Amino acid sequence: MATNELHGENSPYFHGWKAYDNDPFHPIQNPNGVIQMGLAENMLSFDLIEDWIKKNPRASICTSEGLNKFRDIAIFQDYHGLSEFRNAVAKFMGRVRGDRVKFDPARIVMGGGATGANELITFCLADPGDAFLVPSPYYPAFGRDLRWRTGVQLFPVMCNSKNDFQITVEALEEAYEKAKQSNIKVKGLIIVNPSNPLGTVLDREALKTLVSFINEKNIHLVCDEIYAATVFSAAPNFISVAEIIQEMDCNRDLIHIVYSMSKDMGLPGFRVGIVYSYNDAVVNCGRKMSSFGLVSSQTQHLLASMLDDEEFVEMFLRESAKRLSDRHKFFTMGLEQVGISCLKSNAGLFVWMDLRSMLIEQTVEAELELWKIIINQVKLNVSPGSSFQCVEPGWFRVCFANMDDATVEIALKRIQMLAGQGKEKEVAVKNKPWRKNLRLSFPARIYDESSVMSPRLMSPHSPIPHSPLVRART
Amino acid sequence: MNMLSKKARCDADGQDSSFFVGLQEYEKNPYDVVRNPSGIIQMGLAENQLSFDLLESWLARNSDVATFEKNGGSTFRELALFQDYHGLPAFKKVLVDFMAKIRRNKVSFHPNKLVLTAGATSANETLMFCLANPGEAFLIPTPYYPGFDRDLKWRTGVELVPIHCSSLNKFRITESALQEAYQQAQKLNLRVKGILITNPSNPLGATMTRLELNHLITFAMDKNLHIVSDEIYSGTVFGSSSFISIIEAARERNLENTDIWSRIHIVYSLSKDLGLPGFRVGMIYSDNETVTSAATKMSSFGLVSSQTQYLLSNLLGDKKFMKSYMKENRKRLKKRHEMLVSGLGNMGIRCLKSNAGLFCWVDMRHLLSSNTFEAEMELWKKILSEASLNISPGSSCHCTEPGWFRVCFANMKKETLKLSIQRMKTFVDSINDENSENQQLSFCITKRRSLTKWVFQLSLYDRGPDR
DSSP: OOSSSTTOTTSTTHHHHHHHHHSBOBTTTBTTSBEEOSOOOOOSOHHHHHHHHHHOGGGSSSSTTTGGGHHHHHHOOOTTOOHHHHHHHHHHHHHHTTTSSOOOGGGEEEEEHHHHHHHHHHHHHOOTTOEEEEEESOOTTHHHHTTTTTOOEEEEEEOOGGGTTOOOHHHHHHHHHHHHHTTOOEEEEEEESSOTTTOOOOOHHHHHHHHHHHHHHTOEEEEEOTTGGGOOSSSSOOOOHHHHHHHSOOOGGGEEEEEESTTTSOOGGGOEEEEEESOHHHHHHHHHHGGGGOOOHHHHHHHHHHHHOHHHHHHHHHHHHHHHHHHHHHHHHHHHTTTOEEOOOOSSSEEEEEOGGGOSSSSHHHHHHHHHHHHHTSOEEOEEGGGGTOSSTTEEEEEOSSSOHHHHHHHHHHHHHHHHTTTOSOOOOOOOOOOOOSSSSSOOOOOOTTSOSSOOOOOTTOOOOOOOSSOOOO | OOSSOHHHHSSTTOTTSHHHHHHHHHHHSBOBTTTBTTSBEEOSOOOOOTTHHHHHHHHHHTGGGTTTOTTTSOOHHHHHHOOOTTOOHHHHHHHHHHHHHHTTTSSOOOGGGEEEESHHHHHHHHHHHHHOOTTOEEEEESSOOTTHIIIIITTTOOEEEEEOOOGGGTTOOOHHHHHHHHHHHHHTTOOEEEEEEESSOTTTOOOOOHHHHHHHHHHHHHHTOEEEEEOTTGGGOOSSSOOOOHHHHHHHTTOTTSGGGGGEEEEEESTTTSOOGGGOOEEEEESOHHHHHHHHHHGGGGOOOHHHHHHHHHHHHOHHHHHHHHHHHHHHHHHHHHHHHHHHHTTTOEEOOOOSSSEEEEEOGGGOSSSSHHHHHHHHHHHHHTSOEEOEEGGGGTOSSTTEEEEEOSSSOHHHHHHHHHHHHHHHHHHHHHHHHHHHHHHHHHHGGGSOHHHHHHHHHHHOOOO
């Protein structure tokens, strides 16, 4: 296992990461560098969290106000998790779904981030050699998270732009049959809703169809709802599978939700993954397995406080959604001005950009050629659709929430120039001076020269060993 | 169709063992000096609660760590985003320095060879995934930490084959025991990939001797095996004989840059030395790039929270503080250890001579009704129900000899330890009373053998039931 390639890190897509790591954009130090648009991170609302932390010293076990909790927290390694943590997470999950459902804290199981949570649920539901169906295009790391150590296989449920990449019963049945023909046992279907990379949400009918499908086939349904609170406009509304099962008959033992604080709250470093299962046996087994990736009790303690603060949560969800909406609008409008369209979406931290018209031919090779141009000449690291197993060449996932306003503007200009050049191979990138944007509806952020706002972050997938952050003191 | 995986359905996680049953019983009726003074005292958890006050006073003096304002400027958002599986460089640097200090700087470590994981639990499992395929085996000396049955076997499919150690030579690993275990694995058609040791040992509390380590290294070289050395208790060594890490032993034999060097891997954690199990800080150290590369990628499934990495890199980075902390911590552990050993000694109960760990390996063979594991379980249950003490029976640690128990001493207040020793004394006295009654009884029986049967039976009824 240590020597096979299932970790997925030797794929050609790392070219993009390498290009960024070797030449990262900085408005002053490296204005011609590559702008990172391949990382789905939410950096728009840190100030709100930082503010809360300053106002709530008791939530930290390091402050004088919170120190009295230090030893109890430091010693706490119970795989049930702190009860206040589970209660706060259950409450938060309900709030994100407009309180249309209530979550039971006793069903909350911790995972090492959603990465750990997805692997954990797979270990619980499937044996080596079994399969999961997964609608494509899908998050590339599923190849590692769901398959590597579990020995489970993935069968894509192919979706395409003819119907806006919606999942059809035909596609589901086709994938199911394919597995059956190879004598492979399908144990479940995993969906990401809101979708990565599409940024769309499933409507009520679609969800009901999915639930009916798995119910009929008696297979599990794992709903990764990691982007639940990144829905930035009310229509179409985000509907959780938790709501659907309240409205229809189904075997609840087949229903499981995966969640995390990494996208909604923008805290991927804290490694807070959650498995929520309606199946008691899965909760029991999963809980024991969570020993391999418990959430640090220090972090549980902090979040228990934060997520329990109803006023803060209300304000945060509202403000975060607004900022995501503004950013999304600015970006998509800018793209429309040069005739680049994106799949209509209202969630996520990215857009699914349609560059099919720029392909020399409708092939994966042409897509990768265009991608190389975008990286090397336009200097943007975006993610080609083929890395998401998309069956149609020409689509790209472009992240917009992991940078400040000024950088977004520069990125947009670069894309606009690419579009303006049409099918020409050579794209000159002019040196644009950084300036504050006066058109936006919220204040541009000041560049703090001591810390990079478009951080030179290493993707967990990057093979390059050094992290430039937080240098060693000695 | 079975709806869940085999792993979900099977018992390989070992959670029905008495180790966990005892924990559950404790939870139902936990001792509290005020609220439940007759409750069960927990002596089955190897936790270090002796030196929190030192950590707390450091935090009180360094409150800027809390506001993420060290290094001049807010680092909150950088930490919040930091999910690089290579770990915070500052943290790894202080960790390798700390590990070297524990080994009296006889060896040095490089941060690039360190992989961070969510606790030693995750580190051990990850190493199994990296070093062995499902169905392959690791040899492991008995007695061993009960959690290994879950951590090493459950999701990995790896088998464990015991290297039997006996009290006749203080449970030391011998060459013949190693050979025997290897042959046993072959009989079972299992391909042995390595040996896993815990040094200092859990549950013995003793550091391994140079001789033992050399046997292991020679054996591993001969059979082309990996050695995983779980050195999680390395910072708890309080006795006079010091700790020799496997790496030190190998270095002394000039094995650096030879084949075996790339097959030696260390597991460490901050859960025991610093008493911070809640923070889930574990690590793997290996010179083998293939292993560290794979383990690093696997750590994605259980990274250490960046918030915690930041706090601890500051704490461990205060070298002056850490030096005094370790010294004081060892002093307190030694005192507790002595308290328990002498307390038990006063009631005729001996402990295996030990110089590390958070527990004693206690010899209660003389209290067994028979030299069987059934008798051991009987004794364990009695101690739990009558003495209200939760200790760990040797069988849960896969000990081959009945009658040994692991008793923890560092996870409670001094007064509580005193009380537990008192309770033990009361319990032992009551057993001795029973035994002496029984002895008298059997003496009488012997005497009366000459009398007619029905007179003999009458005498028995007079005494009433004894057990």
